[in-house]
Amino acid sequence: MKIPSSFLTILLLFGTILIKAQNGPTPVAVFAQKIAKEKAPQIIDARxxxxxxxxxxxxxIYLSPNDADYEQKLKSFNSNKSVFVYSIGNGRSAVLAKDLRNRGFQEVYELxxxxxxxxxxxxxxxxxxxxPLSKNAYDQLVASNKVVLVDVGSKYCGACKKVKPVLEELRQKYGTSLKIVELNLENDPDLIASLKTVTAFPYLIIYQDGKPVLKKAGIKDLSQELNQVLDKAL
Structure with a gap:
């Protein structure tokens, strides 16, 4: 009997989602959708x-494998229900997600x-x-300066700390011609959310004449890319 192609497509999609849930990070849109479908979602903060x-x-709920009461807290979670785990990046959440899977949790989604x-x-x-810095104040900063570099991160983010020396070099190089704005999760969560562009910390944005000319997540080739764009803009 020939199996309809549409049925095979559904099976393939389901298999892909399941594999991702078990073996790797889940995109934020899928993560949010799955949480929304749960009546009482089991969400774990691994920071x-x-x-x-x-x-x-x-x-x-806060949960860390390093805490003395970790084993006791773990008993309050249902291993037969979906569990949603996150941290700042994928380090601590990956460790926790792996431990949950090893303990028999059926569906573990890491953000x-x-x-x-x-x-x-x-x-x-x-x-x-x-x-926090208001959205109105932020928009005014972007509009009133020819070139603005925005650094988005968290004071608890290890990679974010590596951005600071780069920013200092740029301050020395470009002086007052470059406006640098530093946003962090601890003080500016609403503003960061309103940008609707940040995908991970650290995240850098360069505006020229009020329009974004660079959006970059992470620190790979950071100094080189920032200098290339800023040299042209300034």
Whole structure:
């Protein structure tokens, strides 16, 4: 009997989603959709307790394999239901996700890009942000300066710290002709969400005459790419 091609396509799609859930990070759109379908989603924040206290995805529970009560806390989770895990990048969440799978959890979804991608996609979080930069003030900064470099990250992000020396070099090179704005998850979550462009931390944006001319996630070739764009703009 010949199997309809449409049925094979559905099977292939289902298999791809299942493999991704079990073996690699899940894109933020899929992650959010699956959480929305759960009546009481099991969401785990794999960062530190301090980070969790400052901000986290709504409904998330802090859990770290390094804590003394890890085994006890783990008993409160249902291994037969989906579990959603995130951190800043994929380091701590990957360790936790792997441990959950090894313990028999059936569906473990690890957020690709971490909480940065979640906020960057405009999804809501709980936050204790203090004196954030408003969207109106941000727009004014972009509009009133010929060239603006925006650095988006978190003070708990290891890779984000490697951006700071690069920014200092750019300050020395371009002086006041370059406006640098630094946003972080701890103070500016709503503003970061409103940009609807951040996919991971760190994330860099260069505006020229009010329009973005560079959007870059990560630190690979960062100094080279920033200098190339800024040399042309300035």
């Amino acid at each position: 530190s307790a301090e980070e969790f206290a400052l901000n986290h995805i709504n409904g998330a 690709e890009g971490g909480i940065g991608s979640w906020v960057g996609a405009g999804n809501a979080i709980f936050t204790n942000a203090d004196k």
